[in-house]
Amino acid sequence: MTHFTLPRRRFLQGAAAFGGLALAGPLRAQAAVNFQLSWLPSVQFGGSYIALDKGYWSEEGLEVALQSGGPNAPVEPPVVSGTALMGISAADYTAAAVEQGAPFKIIAVAMQKNPFSIASLPANPVNEPKDLEGKSIGMATSNMPVLQALCEINGVDIDKIEVVPTQYDAAPLVSGQVDCLLCWKTDLPVAMTVAGVENTVMLLADFGYAVHSQTYIATEDAIKNDRATLLSLLKGEVRGWQDYEKDTDAAAALTVEMFPDSGLDLETQKIQAAAQVGLMYSDLTESKGFGWFTEETVAANIETLGLLGRTVSEELWDRSLLEEVHGNAL
Amino acid sequence: MPSDLPKPPDVVCNGLRKVFGHGAQQVEALASTDVTFASGTTTALVGPSGCGKSTLLRMVAGLETPTEGSVLIAGESPRMTSKKGTLSVAFQDPSLLPWRTVRSNVALARKLAGQPADKTAVDDLIARVGLAGFEDKRPAALSGGMRQRAAIARCLATRPNLLLLDEPFGAVDELTRRRLNLELPRLWEKPGATTLLVTHSVSEAVLLSDRILVLSARPATIVADIDVALERPRTARMIDSAAFRQVEHEVSEILFDNKGAGRRFAAE
């Protein structure tokens, strides 16, 4: 088992500083909780790392183990089976899982704006969806619904786009095999920038593609029967992300430090950390708190999800925990 | 067999020597040897196992290149003779192609020798080695003795006038061997071919040959050259004759007893 080991010194500092808040102090038994992330370690989960590192969870009496994801690591099953109390998914994947009978609720939304983008080179840029016509786009065929939805929302003729199935890699664009790529704003474009390749990024979310991403999911059963733990978990998480916003460079540095074996590059992580801010924080989160969502954003999501072939109702979202968290925290 | 074939060749070995390997691992298989095998005679090479008798035969067949010296078959090199298809080799292992039928195995020799296909001759030959009715069987369906018969048929299919037999009956049981010894030589004795026979069996050597060369252990040298003055064709009854026993005894004496050769054999 490869859990994170929290540096002891930090833990003690944290415990001492907040000792007054915790009833039983550092001796209080810590409840072990698994939190399933959706990808390999990177600053994408910077807020969680901060929460862990600064002991925000241990203050809540939780001993949190962050479980990595990966290209072949599903998020939903561990959450369904209870191995993980909470997981990070996205509205479309969650909707799909619910369709298959998983009793999930989205309890908070880290990425208000979906990170899906079209990356292109400045010489042959894609600045708006219309520009896609007559171009070739590299993407996984599994993401076809995303492109279809974008085209439908913006009245683009999808037949005029040449889809080239590619692996998730910037090389096809850089080497001229395709005109543009469907990718996340926060990874391939960042990699290109670091490699010195100038690029143009068009965020799908700016053109009507409203799908909550990096959403926190939990089962109905957990929400009902393990509510206190979930609340504590969310509280720590929210504090972590509040810190993240204040200093993304520090978050990047912490990520690289915590995962020396993941081959992370500090510069890349810093740029990615900064690029993420625009997706995660908005006037809405500013006023209501991190992870917030409203009836309007949910309605927009339901509409886009419909275009993606997922029929969902607003029942999929449950803001009650978040309300409690922010009610308490603010 | 037609008698319009050219005269069987003389085989002349001049200072023939063979060394295997390099440097420290060098092994001399055959010490420098001069010997001539006269046209139309059958010569048996006997000697302890692992001595160079097969090496000598293989050099005559052109399968090994001599380290020193030369082999001349009717004045030509072994390779030239091979190309003409007038030379045939039979081995201890019948070496039939398992995926071909008996007929096709026998016919293969003619094909390789560049001779026209002749189904009648092939079937006739198969019948004469005693395999009539087995033409369309594959080797796997035959007994060891039958396979060896097929191999002999293949060996003779090109009507060679130089036969090189490397223990062709070495792997069959004693009874079968006796029968093959008596039956098969008739097939090549009549047309007349120069024949070299490598064998372990003294009685086989006496039964089949006109002349027996006894070789010593490695490096092989010829330690005795014995004439076998028995009339042809040889028969089963001859084996019990005094003359036969006499030659057999003479060869065995040299092979297993006294003097230099004996000591060297003992060291084997």
Next chain:
Amino acid sequence: MTLSLRAPLMTVAPRATMAVLSLIGVLVGWEILARALASTYLLAGPVDVTRYLIDNSGLMLRALSVTLYEAMWGFVWGNLAGIALAAVVVLVPRFENLVQSLALVVFCLPLVATGPILRVLYGPGLGPQVTLAALAVYYTTFVPTVVGLRATPSTWLDLVASFGHGRWKELTVVRATAALPYLVVGLQIAAPAAFLGAMVGEFTGAERGMGVLAIQAMRSLDVQATWALATVASLVSILAYLVVGGIGKYLWPDRPSIIMASPAQNDGAGRGAKWLKTCGLGFMTLGAVLVLWWGLFELFDVNSFFAKRPMDVWSYLVTSPKALEHRLVLWEAMGETMAFAVPGYLAGLLLGAVLAGVFVLMPNLAGLVLPVSIALRSIPIVTTAPLIVLCLGRGAAGTITIVAVMIFFPTLIACLQGLRQAPGQILDVFNSFATSPLRTLFLARMPAMLPAFFASARMAVPAAILAVTVAEWLSTGTGIGNLMALTTSTSDYNMLYSSIAAVTGLSALAYAAVGALERVVLTIYAPEQVR
């Protein structure tokens, strides 16, 4: 140092020289190509790779040690399982056919799909990595070990029996000794396979290891890192292959050559009865698989959200109102996959056989290329697939090439061994007629090579499926490989299990079909191998 190859015609010194020469050739060609393609972010040359490795030696060593650790345990467990299964087959001949078929079915399970399932079952940790490594090796150990256990001279067995000992003693004392050289051959193939399994395992949510770095590097356009990882993974795999082979050669100098011989059906039944028996075995295997599948899931009480049972798949594909639609999706994906897998498979086999023929005619060329080929055969597919697609594009060419490459090297090596092995003194017979090498090749060597060729063709079936699904999953995003990955992320587990069942069933059937063809060929071309 010498390479542990079988090249009886060449002495040690020229062979080593040849190996070094060909290595230098490859390096120079690689560097030139890399420089020519410098602006494309596709290829990093040996100079850049070396520089990267020096700069990041600590990171690489840590990742390598993690992956090696996983691979080692997978190697141990997988081989133990393979040996134990082989022992069962020999001890209880009654179960032989069933055990053989079950072992094959498990071997045919697609790594792409078993990975996430194992991750869910194990939770965090090294479980999936070790298990995938074990799954990647046990079959290639099992097959030669069974052959080896059977290859015991009957006189040895009589000797044991004459002392009044039973099967167990026979197995542990006599058969085990006779099987050791065969086992070594299996272990040698297993060594690089274990490394591959561990790397794929790391794609299922590991925190460290070569697999993790590989993904990270590809995503961050870090060409140097990508190629450095591929280089290290390849070198380690090659080294593992050579070391295991070297140890084996040291302990048992004379190694058996045909090792993947098809299991013989040793009963004297007529043709009709044989067919019936084969069908019976097929149904028995299917039944056993279904019972095991259902039983294990029930036993461990795995959540049915993602752990679908046979009944779920049946209703998904057959009885549900949307069954037709589901079957169509599956059918289409399988079709896409087969359109790449079949040509790649055939091309790889053909190329391997033809090139083996060329090498026999030009032994010097073989000395130059063979060491490289043996090395390349060990390179993990997860590193090559993306690189080949990167270089050849995502169309048919790239994927077919990946499959062909996976098949090509083992076939070449098996065929070369087969070509060298014309039985008895047949080559001497040909030689005594001064037959040209080309003619000898066609009339004697090629037919004699067929058993090795077919053994290789049979083992290549699961390899081709592995290659094509990995390529589809990591690189092209098409076909059944992609469908399996996609259904994992969209929680469409019914489709995932249907895909697994389809892929596994298809490769097991194809394997059996090639095996049947092989037996027909063997009865003609190598009857001594079919008892």
